Structure formats: C-alpha cells, structure tokens
Amino acid sequence: MDKIDRKILQVLQANARASLQEISQAVGLSATPCWGRIKKMEESGVIEGYTIRLNAQALDLGDTVLVQVTLDSHSDNTLEKFGETLAGIPEVIEAYLVSGDYDYLLRVAVKDTKDYERLLRERLYKIKGIRHSKSSFVLRTLKKADLPL
Amino acid sequence: MDKIDRKILQVLQANARASLQEISQAVGLSATPCWGRIKKMEESGVIEGYTIRLNAQALDLGDTVLVQVTLDSHSDNTLEKFGETLAGIPEVIEAYLVSGDYDYLLRVAVKDTKDYERLLRERLYKIKGIRHSKSSFVLRTLKKADLPL
DNA sequence: GGTGAAACCAGTTAACC
DNA sequence: GGTTAACTGGTTTCACC
Numbered sequence: 655m656d657k658i659d660r661k662i663l664q665v666l667q668a669n670a671r672a673s674l675q676e677i678s679q680a681v682g683l684s685a686t687p688c689w690g691r692i693k694k695m696e697e698s699g700v701i702e703g704y705t706i707r708l709n710a711q712a713l714d715l716g717d718t719v720l721v722q723v724t725l726d727s728h729s730d731n732t733l734e735k736f737g738e739t740l741a742g743i744p745e746v747i748e749a750y751l752v753s754g755d756y757d758y759l760l761r762v763a764v765k766d767t768k769d770y771e772r773l774l775r776e777r778l779y780k781i782k783g784i785r786h787s788k789s790s791f792v793l794r795t796l797k798k799a800d801l802p803l
Numbered sequence: 804m805d806k807i808d809r810k811i812l813q814v815l816q817a818n819a820r821a822s823l824q825e826i827s828q829a830v831g832l833s834a835t836p837c838w839g840r841i842k843k844m845e846e847s848g849v850i851e852g853y854t855i856r857l858n859a860q861a862l863d864l865g866d867t868v869l870v871q872v873t874l875d876s877h878s879d880n881t882l883e884k885f886g887e888t889l890a891g892i893p894e895v896i897e898a899y900l901v902s903g904d905y906d907y908l909l910r911v912a913v914k915d916t917k918d919y920e921r922l923l924r925e926r927l928y929k930i931k932g933i934r935h936s937k938s939s940f941v942l943r944t945l946k947k948a949d950l951p952l
Numbered sequence: 953g954g955t956g957a958a959a960c961c962a963g964t965t966a967a968c969c
Numbered sequence: 970g971g972t973t974a975a976c977t978g979g980t981t982t983c984a985c986c
Contacts, residue, residue, distance in 0.1 A: 703855070759939070793900045833954075
C-alpha cells in the first residue's frame, strides 16, 4: 500500500469502470503494473468489491430515517437475535451498535412517511426486546463522500 | 424500469464488474438489450456511477464516529456555511440535516480514538455556530446492505 | 424490444529490462 | 517492480426479426 496504490483506489472510487489506460495514465505507470496492483488489493481484501451508486429517489426509496434503538437487555443473546432480525428487514440498510445514550443506530430507506409508518407498525414495533426507539427523518443530505485517500 | 432492469441493478450492485455475458445470463436476455438497458439507466441517472467497496480498516480508517450537532441559529446562511465547512473536512463522510432533538448527524471516519480527539479539537470545535455536539463511537457494525430492489 | 455476428477495444499474459 | 507486445475475451455496433 504505497502512494500509487492509494491513487489507483482514488480513481476507482470515482469510477470503478475506468479502463486500465485511464488508471495507468492517472498514476504515471503502464497498464500491467496497475493491473497487478489492483489484483493484489482485491486478494488482500483492501478492495472488497465493485458496486454501483444508485439514485434512491428514482427507485422509490427517497426517504431516509435514522432510528435510535435502546434494548431491554444487553446480553449476548439479545444482541445476536436483534442482529438476525435486522438482517431480515431489507429496508434497514445500516445498523450500528454504538456507545452513548442509546444502543443502536439504524439507517432505514423507505418510499415516504406512509411507507415508514407501515414498516414501524408491522416490523420494528414487533421486535421483542426493544425498550425504546426514536425516529429522525433526514430532511436533507449535506454530504456523501468517499473515504479519504 | 421494469423487473428486468431491477434484476440488472441487483447483479451490478453485487458486482459492478460483472460481464454482459453474466448479466444477460442472470436476466435471461442476450447481451445487446442488457447493454442498452444499462446505458439508458446511466443516462436517466438511475445509475449514478460505479465505485469500489473498500476495507476501511486496511486503510487506517477503522473507527467510525457518529456526531450529533445542534447549531445556534437555523438561518439559511448558517446552514449553508456549515455545509461548506463540512465539505472541506475529508473525515466527514456523511452529513444529514435531520428532524428531532438535534440538527445534524455526521458520520466520521478516523484511524482511532486519538485521531478523533485530534479532529474534534482541531476542526470540529473550531466551527462557528455549533451550540452543542455529542459523539458516539460505533462499537460494531451489525449490517451494511445494498438498497432493496 | 429482441437476436446474432462482426468490429473494435480493453484486460490479461508472457518475454524481457 | 517496471516496460512493450502479443493474445484473449468482453463491449459495442449493425443488420435483421
């Protein structure tokens, strides 16, 4: 992982479909070593995969809700069960165990407030072991950046 | 945007480097119409771009901090200035204006707690207009999923 | 909209510095 | 670990259904 590797990652972060020609030009090397470096980073796990950035609004998932969750018990078993339940709810995009006033923060993607109300009623409120939850709607996204390299 | 388009997006979400052969096989069409559908989704903006998933730990950005921020004033000017300031801090990966008890939620990527302390002292505490901020460390990531299609 | 083949270009390998 | 050149395979275009 030297400076050239990081530069390659920068180019791929901006456009994972960039050709080796473009990449090699950007880093000042020929195509072959660039290709080798990328393969090595794929194998070592630095590059976990290639994805697309999607327009959530165009897919009827324009609303984001951040949900703070506090559980009744903090046993290993409760934590594990909660994780498994969340895994089965596709609208839950991210889930973090956090330090502080509450236990978990979830990022949920829904079509609109009505859709969120349905999810809350039919799925989230039915999860056993939740002591308390608090929902905040995202009104505006100010920033959504790549990792700094 | 029909069922086939969504299936194509699913395949690309899992692997944006999938060849047209793989994609066309997955959706049951030949390569040409798949290619045309992808191009149309790129042009219409449904597909915003192609990126890589990176291993943050391997890049010395293993710690994630969620910061709740409350501003002094809620004027348009304050909001805009705050957004501009955040844009200049590379460690701030996401920033949302939210409804509820506080105004903004930031997701910050740092090497470790020491690195976060430095960021807090040198950058975040120096931002004018912040009334209050509260940091929560991410102890564990339970889920990180693609948008449901 | 779809198919299939031809043309073109990019990814991959190998031989060498 | 780097370069250039040959090879292989995928992307893009085109003529047709």
